[in-house]
Every structure is written in structure tokens, then in C-alpha cells.
Amino acid sequence: MLSNEVALSGEALSKRYMLRAGGAQQLKAAVRTLPAMLLKREAHHSFWALQDISFTVRRGESFGIAGPNGSGKSTLLRVLGAVTKPTSGTLTTNGRVSTLLDLGAGFHPQITGRENALLNAVLLGLSLREAREVLPQIIEFSELGEFIDQPMRMYSSGMYVRLGFAVAVHVQPEILVLDEVLAVGDAEFQSKCFGHMQRLRESGVTVVFASHDLPSLQRYTDRMMLLEHGRTVLEGRPAEVIHSYLTRVFGPTAKAGAR
Amino acid sequence: MKLLRLLIEEEAPATLPYTTEARWPAITILPTRRTWELLYLLTLRDLKLRYQDTVFGLLWSLMKPLALGAVLYVALSQFVRLDVEDYQLVLLSALFPWVWFQTSALLATSSFAGNGALLKKVPFPRFVLPFSTILNSGFHFLLSIPVLIIVLAIDGRHPNATWIVGVPLLATVQLALLMGLILITASIDVYFRDLEHLVEVFLSLLFYVTPIFYPLSLVPEKWQPVLKLNPLTSLIEAWRDLFMNNQLPGLDLWPALLFTAGALVAGALTFRRLEPGFADAL
Numbered sequence: 001m002l003s004n005e006v007a008l009s010g011e012a013l014s015k016r017y018m019l020r021a022g023g024a025q026q027l028k029a030a031v032r033t034l035p036a037m038l039l040k041r042e043a044h045h046s047f048w049a050l051q052d053i054s055f056t057v058r059r060g061e062s063f064g065i066a067g068p069n070g071s072g073k074s075t076l077l078r079v080l081g082a083v084t085k086p087t088s089g090t091l092t093t094n095g096r097v098s099t100l101l102d103l104g105a106g107f108h109p110q111i112t113g114r115e116n117a118l119l120n121a122v123l124l125g126l127s128l129r130e131a132r133e134v135l136p137q138i139i140e141f142s143e144l145g146e147f148i149d150q151p152m153r154m155y156s157s158g159m160y161v162r163l164g165f166a167v168a169v170h171v172q173p174e175i176l177v178l179d180e181v182l183a184v185g186d187a188e189f190q191s192k193c194f195g196h197m198q199r200l201r202e203s204g205v206t207v208v209f210a211s212h213d214l215p216s217l218q219r220y221t222d223r224m225m226l227l228e229h230g231r232t233v234l235e236g237r238p239a240e241v242i243h244s245y246l247t248r249v250f251g252p253t254a255k256a257g258a259r
Numbered sequence: 260m261k262l263l264r265l266l267i268e269e270e271a272p273a274t275l276p277y278t279t280e281a282r283w284p285a286i287t288i289l290p291t292r293r294t295w296e297l298l299y300l301l302t303l304r305d306l307k308l309r310y311q312d313t314v315f316g317l318l319w320s321l322m323k324p325l326a327l328g329a330v331l332y333v334a335l336s337q338f339v340r341l342d343v344e345d346y347q348l349v350l351l352s353a354l355f356p357w358v359w360f361q362t363s364a365l366l367a368t369s370s371f372a373g374n375g376a377l378l379k380k381v382p383f384p385r386f387v388l389p390f391s392t393i394l395n396s397g398f399h400f401l402l403s404i405p406v407l408i409i410v411l412a413i414d415g416r417h418p419n420a421t422w423i424v425g426v427p428l429l430a431t432v433q434l435a436l437l438m439g440l441i442l443i444t445a446s447i448d449v450y451f452r453d454l455e456h457l458v459e460v461f462l463s464l465l466f467y468v469t470p471i472f473y474p475l476s477l478v479p480e481k482w483q484p485v486l487k488l489n490p491l492t493s494l495i496e497a498w499r500d501l502f503m504n505n506q507l508p509g510l511d512l513w514p515a516l517l518f519t520a521g522a523l524v525a526g527a528l529t530f531r532r533l534e535p536g537f538a539d540a541l
Contacts, residue, residue: 018539081382084539101380102379105377105380105381106381110311111307123383125293126293128300
């Protein structure tokens with residue numbers, strides 16, 4: 001249910017990455033930057049992955065992020081998911097955030113899906129008891145059947161996704177942050193995931209997701225933001241943003257297709 | 260006016276103060292309950308993983324130090340003819356705690372740098388990674404104590420109640436010492452991977468300047484103060500005293516305690532300063 005309560009807001013978020021010199025320069029770089037970092041000084045080479053991004057997402061809203069490769073989508077999601085700190089700006093979150101930036105980031109191939117699911121659920125924010133309670137639901141959602149007790153190195157990438165997504169949606173997030181992760185699953189599972197996301201949203205969960213899959217973005221988000229070179233280009237209703245994005249990419253000829 | 264605004268926009272990101280403090284879970288001074296549970300799960304996982312798919316499994320944790328001990332015993336008591344009473348006990352009672360120290364330091368130093376995928380994708384209290392490695396090696400050390408008891412028993416020595424106090428006490432000191440040191444090395448290792456190799460070299464040198472395969476009493480008077488500067492000296496000697504003579508550590512332990520306190524403070528500070536950049540540096 002959409003409410004006026006703010007679930008997530010960013011104000012003038014910026015992220016600067018330090019560029020590292022490789023090879024022989026590594027020692028020089030380390031000698032130069034380490035004391036600087038320890039003393040909290042500025043380093044030299046850097047580039048801005050995000051610049052001055054501001055947005056507000058209300059509780060229960062589904063917020064999409066689109067943009068070409070290297071536009072800053074993943075960096076923004078990392079900032080939202082508290083994996084990395086913004087260089088400047090303010091991020092305010094109101095509720096438990098569950099981050100699914102990569103499937104199976106916390107999975108270890110040598111242990112079983114069941115063991116991984118439990119560990120992952122705790123990694124993502126549940127207590128051990130909650131994780132144990134919700135484990136049967138995770139397993140059921142993943143539809144992995146008897147494979148759940150096999151080491152994960154036997155899994156296909158689709159099975160990884162299933163378990164990864166199953167864990168992520170069962171950690172009772174209040175804010176779910178997803179990076180392009182559903183693309184690997186088959187159509188049936190994808191639709192199941194979107195269906196589940198829909199239900200989560202109806203129960204008040206806020207969803208932020210980045211994708212290159214424009215039709216899904218259009219279908220499942222209430223509002224979208226278009227990033228380019230680390231800056232917000234456009235924010236608004238999905239149809240408008242996507243239209244403008246396509247126009248930018250393909251030039252006026254895309255629009256001219258209707259001529 | 261427009262020019263002015265452009266200028267401000269250009270300058271803005273660099274000058275804005277950092278304000279995101281509301282939710283930054285990675286730095287936690289006081290671990291929550293979940294942190295302990297995570298630590299427990301990770302340690303359990305690594306215990307399973309270390310000797311997975313091997314025939315001898317956990318036995319390797321005993322066989323490796325025992326093999327080293329056997330070689331050292333033969334070489335030093337038979338070839339070099341070191342004249343020390345109950346040399347096998349002198350050797351093993353120090354070797355087991357040393358192996359814990361060495362394997363932890365070796366494995367845990369790369370525990371941040373080697374887990375880039377996880378650090379870049381999942382927010383969680385990061386210090387559980389090196390901590391679980393240290394605990395894991397510590398568990399293997401605890402497993403080796405029964406073996407030590409058997410070796411002691413062959414010689415007619417039997418543990419008494421002092422062990423109930425002594426073992427947890429010394430294990431806690433060693434755990435804290437390792438945690439402090441490794442928070443320093445593992446944090447710096449993220450930015451400077453050569454450190455893993457430096458640590459390896461340093462450990463192999465440390466083995467010779469710590470009274471492990473020789474008792475401190477065998478060292479000439481004039482060198483003893485130098486050796487005592489090594490914080491491990493007092494710790495290893497304390498383990499040996501406990502295992503061989505059922506003696507609780509006393510004031511002699513102060514260099515280790517002092518150094519442990521220093522390492523913990525330095526480790527916490529280093530980690531706190533460097534940790535926010537882990538995901539960006541890996």
C-alpha cells in the first residue's frame with residue numbers, strides 16, 4: 001500500500017572511487033595512499049561514479065533505476081544497500097533493508113543449498129532462530145526439491161538464482177534492493193518472483209530495482225529514474241522515462257518509426 | 260547568476276560534508292547477537308570446509324603438528340643432541356599453541372582481501388571473517404589438547420584442576436592477541452596484498468626467536484631479556500608451564516598482556532579507519 005511515509009531517501013548522494021595504479025606502481029601507490037587513508041587525507045586519482053543524486057521513495061513504492069552500463073546503477077544500489085559509503089550526501093532509510101546485488105555472493109559452492117540458505121539468511125539480516133523458522137519456506141519457494149541437500153557446485157546458474165532470490169524475499173525486508181538479478185531465471189520463475197514482489201509491495205514492502213529489462217521495469221515499477229554518467233537525467237513515470245531513454249539511445253529515428 | 264550556480268554545482272560534491280551515519284552496519288563496536296550467530300555459522304562452515312573430501316579429515320589438524328614435532332624431536336634431541344629433560348613434552352606443549360597462532364595469522368590475513376565478492380555485495384559486520392578463521396584454528400588447537408594429555412600421561416604427568424582455569428585464560432589471551440594483530444594485517448592487506456607474503460616470512464622467522472623448540476631456560480642469560488621482548492615468549496612459556504607443570508600463569512605473562520591490549524587498540528583503530536573503503540578497494 002502506498003503511503004506518504006518515506007522509506008528511503010537520498011540527498012545529494014555522491015560517490016568517488018579512487019583509481020589505483022597497477023603493477024610496479026602498486027607499492028608506490030600503497031606507500032602514498034595508506035598513510036593518507038590512515039590520517040584521513042585525500043588521495044590523488046579519482047573519478048566520480050555518482051554525482052549529486054537525490055530521490056525519495058515512499059513506503060510500498062516500487063522504484064526502478066535504468067541507465068546504460070557504467071551509468072552508476074550498481075554503485076547507487078551499493079550505496080543504498082550499505083555495502084559502500086557515499087563520499088558525500090545523506091542517505092536515510094526507514095526499515096530493514098535486504099540487499100540482493102548479486103546472486104550467491106554469500107554462497108559457498110562446497111556446502112549444500114540448505115546450509116547456504118541458512119547462512120545467507122543470517123548474513124542478510126535475520127537472527128539464527130528466525131532463519132531456522134523461515135528455512136522451510138525458502139526451500140519451498142526455491143523449488144529445488146532434493147537438490148537442496150546437494151553441494152551448490154552442482155547447481156546451474158538458474159538454481160543459484162532461485163535460492164538466492166528465495167532467501168532475499170524471505171528475510172522479511174521492509175526495503176528490498178535488487179540489482180539485475182532475475183535475468184538468469186527462467187520465465188516461469190521470473191513471473192513467480194515478480195508475483196511475489198507484488199505481494200510484498202501490497203504488504204508495504206518498498207522495492208528498489210535496477211535493470212536493463214525495460215518491459216519489466218515498465219510493468220513492475222511505479223516510478224523510475226534514469227542515470228547517465230553518474231547523474232540523474234530524468235525521473236518520473238516509467239513509460240515516460242523509458243520512452244525518453246529509448247529516444248536518447250536510438251536517436252529521433254526510434255520515434256520516427258511510427259511515421 | 261547562472262554562472263555562479265554552475266560553479267557551485269561543480270564544487271558541491273567535493274565540499275559536502277559526509278553525513279550518512281544513520282545506517283552503516285559494517286562498523287560495530289559492540290557486536291549484536293546476530294553477529295555472534297553469524298560468527299558461529301561461519302566458523303562451523305569453515306570447520307566443515309577445511310578438510311572436506313579428505314579421508315583423514317580432522318585428523319590432519321593433529322597429524323600436521325605431530326609430524327613437525329617428530330622431525331624436530333629427532334633432529335634436535337638425536338642429531339644436535341640438545342640436552343633437555345622430557346624434550347618431547349617441552350616441544351609439543353609449545354608447538355600446538357604456536358601452530359594455532361601461525362595458521363590463524365597466515366589464513367586470516369587474507370580473509371578480507373580473499374572475500375571481495377562477499378564484501379562488495381553483502382552488508383554485514385566484516386570483522387566476523389578474520390575472527391571465524393582464528394576461532395576455527397583455535398578449535399583445532401583444542402582438539403590437539405587430548406593428544407597432549409596422552410603424551411603427558413606416558414611420562415607420568417597428569418593434568419589437574421589448574422587447567423580448567425589456565426586453558427580458557429591463555430586461550431582468551433591468545434585469541435585477543437590474534438584478533439588485534441590480524442585486524443591490522445587483514446585491513447592493510449586489502450590495499451597492499453604483499454603483506455600476506457610479508458606475514459608468511461615474518462612468521463617463519465618468529466618461529467626461531469620464540470622459545471618453541473627450546474625452553475627459555477636454555478637461552479644464555481644475556482639473551483633472555485631480548486627474547487622476552489617478544490610477546491609470544493611469555494605466552495608460549497605460560498602454555499608450557501601449564502601443560503607440563505600444571506602451573507597457572509602469573510606475573511610473567513605481562514609482556515603478552517600489554518602487547519595484546521596494544522594490538523587490540525591498534526587493530527580496532529586500523530580496522531575502523533580502513534574498513535569503509537574495503538568494498539571500493541577490492
